Amino acid sequence: MNEHPAPHPRPDAPAVKVALLGCGVVGSQVARLLHEQADDLTARVGARVELVGVAVRRLGLTRDVELPEDLFTTDAHALVTREDVDVVVELIGGIEPARSLILAALEHGASVVSANKALLAEDGSTLFEAAERAHRDLYYEAAVAGAIPILRPLRESLAGDQVTRVLGIVNGTTNFVLDRMDSSGAGFDEALQEAQDLGYAEADPTADVEGFDAAAKAAILASLAFHTRVTAADVHREGIAEVTASDVASAAEMGCVVKLLAICAVQDGPDGPSVSARVHPAMIPRSHPLASVREAYNAVFVESEAAGQLMFYGPGAGGSPTASAVMGDLVTVARNRLSDVRGAGESSYADLPVLPMGSTETRYHVQIDVDDKAGVLAAVAQAFAEHGVSIQTVRQEGRGDDAQLVVVSHRASDADLAATVETLRGMANVRDVSSVMRVEGEAE
Ligand SMILES: NC(=O)C1=CN([C@@H]2O[C@H](COP(=O)(O)OP(=O)(O)OC[C@H]3O[C@@H](n4cnc5c(N)ncnc54)[C@H](OP(=O)(O)O)[C@@H]3O)[C@@H](O)[C@H]2O)C=CC1
Numbered sequence: 540m541n542e543h544p545a546p547h548p549r550p551d552a553p554a555v556k557v558a559l560l561g562c563g564v565v566g567s568q569v570a571r572l573l574h575e576q577a578d579d580l581t582a583r584v585g586a587r588v589e590l591v592g593v594a595v596r597r598l599g600l601t602r603d604v605e606l607p608e609d610l611f612t613t614d615a616h617a618l619v620t621r622e623d624v625d626v627v628v629e630l631i632g633g634i635e636p637a638r639s640l641i642l643a644a645l646e647h648g649a650s651v652v653s654a655n656k657a658l659l660a661e662d663g664s665t666l667f668e669a670a671e672r673a674h675r676d677l678y679y680e681a682a683v684a685g686a687i688p689i690l691r692p693l694r695e696s697l698a699g700d701q702v703t704r705v706l707g708i709v710n711g712t713t714n715f716v717l718d719r720m721d722s723s724g725a726g727f728d729e730a731l732q733e734a735q736d737l738g739y740a741e742a743d744p745t746a747d748v749e750g751f752d753a754a755a756k757a758a759i760l761a762s763l764a765f766h767t768r769v770t771a772a773d774v775h776r777e778g779i780a781e782v783t784a785s786d787v788a789s790a791a792e793m794g795c796v797v798k799l800l801a802i803c804a805v806q807d808g809p810d811g812p813s814v815s816a817r818v819h820p821a822m823i824p825r826s827h828p829l830a831s832v833r834e835a836y837n838a839v840f841v842e843s844e845a846a847g848q849l850m851f852y853g854p855g856a857g858g859s860p861t862a863s864a865v866m867g868d869l870v871t872v873a874r875n876r877l878s879d880v881r882g883a884g885e886s887s888y889a890d891l892p893v894l895p896m897g898s899t900e901t902r903y904h905v906q907i908d909v910d911d912k913a914g915v916l917a918a919v920a921q922a923f924a925e926h927g928v929s930i931q932t933v934r935q936e937g938r939g940d941d942a943q944l945v946v947v948s949h950r951a952s953d954a955d956l957a958a959t960v961e962t963l964r965g966m967a968n969v970r971d972v973s974s975v976m977r978v979e980g981e982a983e
């Protein structure tokens with residue numbers, strides 16, 4: 540039997556009225572699910588969940604969902620301040636007007652669901668304080684890793700444990716592009732266009748390609764995981780624009796694959812704990828679980844003292860998967876409205892210091908274009924040694940004008956590696972340091 544249970548709304552429960560801001564890739568799928576799953580939602584929430592308005596930039600467009608024309612408005616402010624609106628679902632994106640609209644919604648007594656990582660990572664504290672003041676919910680599960688439930692586990696399920704590290708692939712677009720480059724030899728631009736056509740990319744895909752989107756997500760993850768305040772500006776950020784087909788091929792030769800990683804950690808020091816958060820491309824061994832994360836999928840590893848290692852995996856972008864996370868928040872927030880309670884809010888913050896990138900340690904893969912002369916290898920090795928960077932492997936490729944040394948280091952600090960590269964660049968027999976990439980993962 541595959542029958543759905545009959546809905547059991549509380550007989551006296553008024554409908555929960557929802558205002559939707561944005562009807563694009565994600566918003567249209569939320570509107571579709573609200574319509575298609577109306578009966579199930581009624582049963583799960585205990586009252587009807589009714590879409591009462593949709594704010595967009597332009598009226599009259601053909602949308603990925605059919606809705607009565609009279610639901611649409613371009614006056615988003617009037618919609619969020621309507622007396623009868625219980626929940627505002629913000630799916631516009633960007634900083635303004637999204638921030639002002641969320642603040643106005645909270646001030647007017649609505650609860651808010653958002654997928655806006657850019658805003659939450661830039662100015663989350665203003666929004667959280669407003670939600671606290673208004674005694675209303677602000678939920679944002681869809682802001683990190685699309686459909687994957689990761690924020691609720693960090694905020695609630697792991698709140699009694701000590702999370703020490705969060706490492707993952709949190710941007711679907713860049714994972715899609717790198718995967719296409721690795722598996723089918725596709726060019727960067729072609730693969731990016733495909734990701735955009737599939738609805739994975741941000742309105743401005745620079746946010747994906749340059750790592751801003753992943754950095755925003757890293758800030759949100761670090762804040763929740765370590766109960767502190769990390770903003771996007773605190774996250775060291777490098778995107779994939781500089782990753783070449785030759786980097787991807789070099790990685791393949793080493794039995795590795797290139798991925799854009801977000802790595803957040805907390806560490807104890809003489810002055811107490813501090814956090815680090817970084818986003819950058821890295822080579823990881825093909826045997827590493829993150830190497831098998833294909834297309835626009837995301838995966839997040841969480842390491843904690845009591846639980847050990849946890850892995851969360853699933854679709855990280857796209858209208859329907861992201862709408863699933865939004866709907867989960869919407870059901871929670873609607874239930875809370877009916878019971879007149881607030882859900883789990885943010886932790887009280889410790890405001891831990893954020894470590895500079897220079898002190899972060901990892902291994903490095905360095906390609907050095909050299910003059911094909913006797914003694915060059917010894918001179919290059921000397922430059923690494925001078926800065927305390929120990930070499931794990933070195934091999935020479937090509938001859939004459941194409942001669943290259945490919946060095947893989949043992950673990951070293953970012954500052955020591957940067958100093959090594961500077962020295963190399965000043966050496967007579969070195970024409971260029973053509974690529975530097977971090978190597979993450981345990982396999983040596
Ligand atoms: N796409 C994805 O895979 C994911 C997206 N997100 C986040 O979800 C949010 C929405 O993303 P997505 O659906 O892809 O974005 P889209 O660009 O597809 O849609 C944005 C929607 O917002 C509307 N809009 C823009 N500006 C205004 C404004 N000033 N007033 C009213 N409406 C406005 C647009 O109207 P119009 O249609 O008229 O232009 C459009 O309907 C973003 O925060 C994004 O970061 C999160 C996870 C995954």
Ligand SMILES: N[C@@H](CC=O)C(=O)O
Binds near residue numbers: 685
């Ligand atoms: N542009 C983002 C969308 C989801 O957050 C991505 O590609 O991951």
